[in-house]
Structure formats: structure tokens, C-alpha cells
Amino acid sequence: MSSEPFNKSFSLYERAKLKIPGGVNSPVRAFDPYPFFTRFAKGSKIIDIDGHEYIDYCLAYGPLIFGHAFPPLLEGVKEALERGVIYGTPTEQEVELVEMISRAISSIDMVRLVNSGVEATMHAIRLARGFTKRSKILRFEGSYHGAHDSMLVRSDPNSYGRAIPSSLGIPSGVVDNTFSLKYNDPRSVDELFSKYGSEIAAIIVEPIMANTGLRIPQPNFLNELRRITKQYGTLLIFDEVVTGFRVGLGGAQEYYGVDADLIAYGKVLGGGFPIGVIAGKEEVMTLLSPTGKVYQAGTFSGNPISVTAATIILRELLNNGTKFYSSLEKKRRKIEMRLRDFIRDREIGAVITGISSMFHLSFTNTSGGRKISSSARFSLLFHSLLAAGVFIPPSQSEICFLSAAHDDLDVERTLGFIEEALLKT
Ligand SMILES: Cc1ncc(COP(=O)(O)O)c(C=O)c1O
Missing domain, CATH: 3.40.640.10 (Type I PLP-dependent aspartate aminotransferase-like (Major domain))
Incomplete structure (x- = not known):
């Protein structure tokens, strides 16, 4: 992750707020103090306009099962565009x-x-x-x-x-x-x-x-x-x-x-x-x-562009069969089991839930005997992860998604960061 500050995201947010209610085009994208603005994304990573890279578990709230900028998808859609947009x-x-x-x-x-x-x-x-x-x-x-x-x-x-x-x-x-x-x-x-x-x-x-x-x-x-x-x-x-x-x-x-x-x-x-x-x-x-x-x-x-995209995704899924889903599930199981053990061993008031390639961490309203709201604890987790280079959805209601682009190293690094972050909650 870059050590650059968030100057560009901040100034874009200031501009955005003047013309877009809350500075975002869908409310769940907003978070305090302001969201990062994205420059590009590839595979399992999303890169903001200030140069920070994050392992992405938000994945645009679910659609990107092959990760960002999936090459067969880009290729097919580019070809389709040549034939007209709609x-x-x-x-x-x-x-x-x-x-x-x-x-x-x-x-x-x-x-x-x-x-x-x-x-x-x-x-x-x-x-x-x-x-x-x-x-x-x-x-x-x-x-x-x-x-x-x-x-x-x-x-x-x-x-x-x-x-x-x-x-x-x-x-x-x-x-x-x-x-x-x-x-x-x-x-x-x-x-x-x-x-x-x-x-x-x-x-x-x-x-x-x-x-x-x-x-x-x-x-x-x-x-x-x-x-x-x-x-x-x-x-x-x-x-x-x-x-x-x-x-x-x-x-x-x-x-x-x-x-x-x-x-x-x-x-x-x-x-x-x-x-x-x-x-x-x-x-x-x-x-x-x-x-x-x-x-x-x-x-x-x-419209022919969305239809082309869907055809490519569905073809890939049909070709890959159940193996594809079981390899995603394996990554999720690893995350879930490691975090479940960690939470139990350290007696952290948190629960990890998972199924298929989706998982979610939720918090209780106490930590180490202190009263602290689950949303405050989630916010601590979210910001610690962001600082470490991991992007999860900014709201506790939303869940995390895995993609085929997340490799073992992503998962291993993420687990380390989540464990560190959990200790701060
Ligand atoms: C279960 C469910 N249904 C419907 C929707 C609405 O979908 P969209 O935001 O693509 O219109 C969502 C969006 O998150 C959803 O999670």
C-alpha cells in the first residue's frame, strides 16, 4: 500500500458533494470521513486515485465473481461495441x-x-x-x-x-x-x-x-x-x-x-x-x-453489451462447472475457520458467518468488558483494514465476496490484517 495521503480523494469528494447528494451515486458507497475515489481495478485489487491498492472483498457489491477487468469479458465486450451499442x-x-x-x-x-x-x-x-x-x-x-x-x-x-x-x-x-x-x-x-x-x-x-x-x-x-x-x-x-x-x-x-x-x-x-x-x-x-x-x-x-457480457460470464461458468464453485468455497472456508478459531481463542465478541463464496463479520456491543456499540467496532475494523490495504463493504449490513481472482497470498495477507484489526475492536 502506498504511503501517499488521500488528497485527491478528499478534493474530489469536496467537488462531488456540491453536485451529487452526499457525493455518491448510491448511498452505501458513502463512509466517514469520505470515500476513496477509484482510479482503476484489476483482478482482486482496486486502486484509488491517490495510489493506494486494496484487496477488494466488496467487489462492487457482488457482481465480480471472476474479479475486476476479467480479460475474456473485456475482449468480448470490446468486440461487441464495434457492432454498435444498442x-x-x-x-x-x-x-x-x-x-x-x-x-x-x-x-x-x-x-x-x-x-x-x-x-x-x-x-x-x-x-x-x-x-x-x-x-x-x-x-x-x-x-x-x-x-x-x-x-x-x-x-x-x-x-x-x-x-x-x-x-x-x-x-x-x-x-x-x-x-x-x-x-x-x-x-x-x-x-x-x-x-x-x-x-x-x-x-x-x-x-x-x-x-x-x-x-x-x-x-x-x-x-x-x-x-x-x-x-x-x-x-x-x-x-x-x-x-x-x-x-x-x-x-x-x-x-x-x-x-x-x-x-x-x-x-x-x-x-x-x-x-x-x-x-x-x-x-x-x-x-x-x-x-x-x-x-x-x-x-x-x-442491450447487446450487457447481453454479450452475460453470455461470456455464463459460458465461463458452464465450462468451469462445479470445480469453479468448490475452489471459491475452499477460500471462504479457510477464512471462516481461521477467523472463527481466532475469535474464540481471544474471546473477541464477534461472529463470522459464511456460505459458498460469501462471508460476514458481525460484532457484539461489548469488547474486553467495555460497552462499545457494534457499529463503532465495525467502523474500527473497516478503517484498520482500509489502512492495511483491504477493502470490505463500508456498512456492517453488507457482506464480503470472494472472486476467482483472489489467490492464496491475498487470502493469507487478508487473514493477518483482519486478525490484527480484530484485536483493535
Ligand atoms: C437481494 C437483492 N435484491 C435486489 C437488489 C437490487 O439490485 P440492483 O441494485 O442491481 O438494482 C439487491 C442489491 O443489492 C439485492 O441485494
């Missing part, structure tokens, strides 16, 4: 891509391409409402399905199961149709359905919850959601924007052996280019316009 007409590549997606995920009959995860979940919800002709949706506390109105909610502390807006600007009428329950508690779902089941269009769930730390489904939770939704004619939507193509080619559906009716994908599939996917069974998907009456559209949907 046409507004269908292309052969779109057909090939959606055929590949349905080959990779056997439960899927049909696919609609969109531009992001938020679009995918928003349209999946509309589609479920259109298909069932019902209005209500159940989601789970702590999940994130993108910043759209019906999902920007939290549980109402005064009315069990009900949701209230978690942002200004959302009319209460919109969230009156959203229920919010605890994740991993199928009994509460059963109870809710016994009252409202016939009004609920869909349950939307992150099968592995990855937006309030990392929460693994308890045995049978997803199966129970499947059973209950079948019983009440409700659709089950898996939000696999994080887990899709990340926990295996078939995502969480394959990992847990539970098929959803609709699935939203994004992140990994585009390799860093914006793409989202709504996928599902033919009888539901054909309700989308123009064949059906659920309207959904997008100028950039299926």
Missing part, C-alpha cells in the same frame, strides 16, 4: 443468452431481460399480482429487494406482520399491501396465511439473506414457504440477485432443492455490466406484455 431491436445474442440461462437453471421455462436487480424484483412482484389477481405481498424483515416503493419497508412495531415505509416519499397506501415477518420463522408465515392467505399474491424472499449480514435459511424454512404458497395459490418469488450464479450455477434453488415460481437475478450474471432477469414458468411469464396484460418495458433491456 439497437432497440431483438438480437440473436439475446435468444442465445436466455437459452443458456434456461439450460443452466432447469426450473425455468421463460426469461425476460431487464437492467438491474431492482427492476427484476419490482416486475416479478407486478407479475405475481397480475397472475394471481391479488394485491398483498409478504417479505421478510432485514431483506433488501431493491429501492422500489412496495419493498422499502420495515416491520410495523405497533402492528404485527404489517409494514411501514422505511423511506420518506412512500405513500402508506402502497405499503398497506406489504406484510413483513421475521425470516426463518415458518410458523408466523403459517399464521399470517391462515388469516390472509387468499389475498396474498406472493412471498418474496432472499433464499440466503445477504443484506443484513449473512443469514442462512434454517432447515426446512424454504420448503415450508414452498408448501404454504402452494396450499394458498400464492406465488413464491426467490430474489436471487445476490445468490444467483454465486452459490452455484443453479443458485439457491439448486443449493436447497426448492423451486420458486418466479426468480429475480442480476449481479453475477452481468459480470459488472447492468443486467437483471425475471425468470419463471411459462404460464406466469407469458402474462408479461406483449403476450399478456402485465406491462413491463425498458429501453436498455436486452
Whole structure:
């Protein structure tokens, strides 16, 4: 890591704040005192404008399973650009891509391409409402399905199961149709359905919850959601924007052996280019316009650059098979096991959780007998790691990702830095 100060990031931040609210174009990128501004990134490293290099476990919040600037991706996209940026007409590549997606995920009959995860979940919800002709949706506390109105909610502390807006600007009428329950508690779902089941269009769930730390489904939770939704004619939507193509080619559906009716994908599939996917069974998907009456559209949907990127990523994943995922998992296991032992042996009030190529460190509200909030302790960890040359997501809610570009040396160095940093928390 360079010993240069952060002068350029600081002055860019001062300029950015004048024209961009908070100086960032997505709130999670902000951190105190100011974020570093990136000059370039390659493989497992991200390099800031002041010359500091970081081993990157944020990986743009998940998409970069092959690491930054993956050479086959760059090459393919450069070639695609020569043929034009966007046409507004269908292309052969779109057909090939959606055929590949349905080959990779056997439960899927049909696919609609969109531009992001938020679009995918928003349209999946509309589609479920259109298909069932019902209005209500159940989601789970702590999940994130993108910043759209019906999902920007939290549980109402005064009315069990009900949701209230978690942002200004959302009319209460919109969230009156959203229920919010605890994740991993199928009994509460059963109870809710016994009252409202016939009004609920869909349950939307992150099968592995990855937006309030990392929460693994308890045995049978997803199966129970499947059973209950079948019983009440409700659709089950898996939000696999994080887990899709990340926990295996078939995502969480394959990992847990539970098929959803609709699935939203994004992140990994585009390799860093914006793409989202709504996928599902033919009888539901054909309700989308123009064949059906659920309207959904997008100028950039299926654009040739994102489609090319997704095709390259998917081809690589298909060619590499399960070996690819098991080698990522091996790195994560090493991190998780070493840190678990370290935390236990030193009696540090912290918990490491991991699955597949994702991991997360969370803190308790005490350290060495002192009261210190978990967020203050996380901030100490984050800044110690940053100073050492390791970039993890700046919020305690976000999780760390591994890529194929992270080598043994990266992992070994990171472990040393995390252990040192943990001692300061
Ligand atoms: C589970 C989940 N769903 C949906 C989204 C929204 O995706 P995007 O930010 O690509 O629109 C995210 C984003 O982090 C997510 O984690």
C-alpha cells in the first residue's frame, strides 16, 4: 500500500458533494470521513486515485465473481461495441443468452431481460399480482429487494406482520399491501396465511439473506414457504440477485432443492455490466406484455453489451462447472475457520458467518468488558483494514465476496490484517 495521503480523494469528494447528494451515486458507497475515489481495478485489487491498492472483498457489491477487468469479458465486450451499442431491436445474442440461462437453471421455462436487480424484483412482484389477481405481498424483515416503493419497508412495531415505509416519499397506501415477518420463522408465515392467505399474491424472499449480514435459511424454512404458497395459490418469488450464479450455477434453488415460481437475478450474471432477469414458468411469464396484460418495458433491456457480457460470464461458468464453485468455497472456508478459531481463542465478541463464496463479520456491543456499540467496532475494523490495504463493504449490513481472482497470498495477507484489526475492536 502506498504511503501517499488521500488528497485527491478528499478534493474530489469536496467537488462531488456540491453536485451529487452526499457525493455518491448510491448511498452505501458513502463512509466517514469520505470515500476513496477509484482510479482503476484489476483482478482482486482496486486502486484509488491517490495510489493506494486494496484487496477488494466488496467487489462492487457482488457482481465480480471472476474479479475486476476479467480479460475474456473485456475482449468480448470490446468486440461487441464495434457492432454498435444498442439497437432497440431483438438480437440473436439475446435468444442465445436466455437459452443458456434456461439450460443452466432447469426450473425455468421463460426469461425476460431487464437492467438491474431492482427492476427484476419490482416486475416479478407486478407479475405475481397480475397472475394471481391479488394485491398483498409478504417479505421478510432485514431483506433488501431493491429501492422500489412496495419493498422499502420495515416491520410495523405497533402492528404485527404489517409494514411501514422505511423511506420518506412512500405513500402508506402502497405499503398497506406489504406484510413483513421475521425470516426463518415458518410458523408466523403459517399464521399470517391462515388469516390472509387468499389475498396474498406472493412471498418474496432472499433464499440466503445477504443484506443484513449473512443469514442462512434454517432447515426446512424454504420448503415450508414452498408448501404454504402452494396450499394458498400464492406465488413464491426467490430474489436471487445476490445468490444467483454465486452459490452455484443453479443458485439457491439448486443449493436447497426448492423451486420458486418466479426468480429475480442480476449481479453475477452481468459480470459488472447492468443486467437483471425475471425468470419463471411459462404460464406466469407469458402474462408479461406483449403476450399478456402485465406491462413491463425498458429501453436498455436486452442491450447487446450487457447481453454479450452475460453470455461470456455464463459460458465461463458452464465450462468451469462445479470445480469453479468448490475452489471459491475452499477460500471462504479457510477464512471462516481461521477467523472463527481466532475469535474464540481471544474471546473477541464477534461472529463470522459464511456460505459458498460469501462471508460476514458481525460484532457484539461489548469488547474486553467495555460497552462499545457494534457499529463503532465495525467502523474500527473497516478503517484498520482500509489502512492495511483491504477493502470490505463500508456498512456492517453488507457482506464480503470472494472472486476467482483472489489467490492464496491475498487470502493469507487478508487473514493477518483482519486478525490484527480484530484485536483493535
Ligand atoms: C437481494 C437483492 N435484491 C435486489 C437488489 C437490487 O439490485 P440492483 O441494485 O442491481 O438494482 C439487491 C442489491 O443489492 C439485492 O441485494
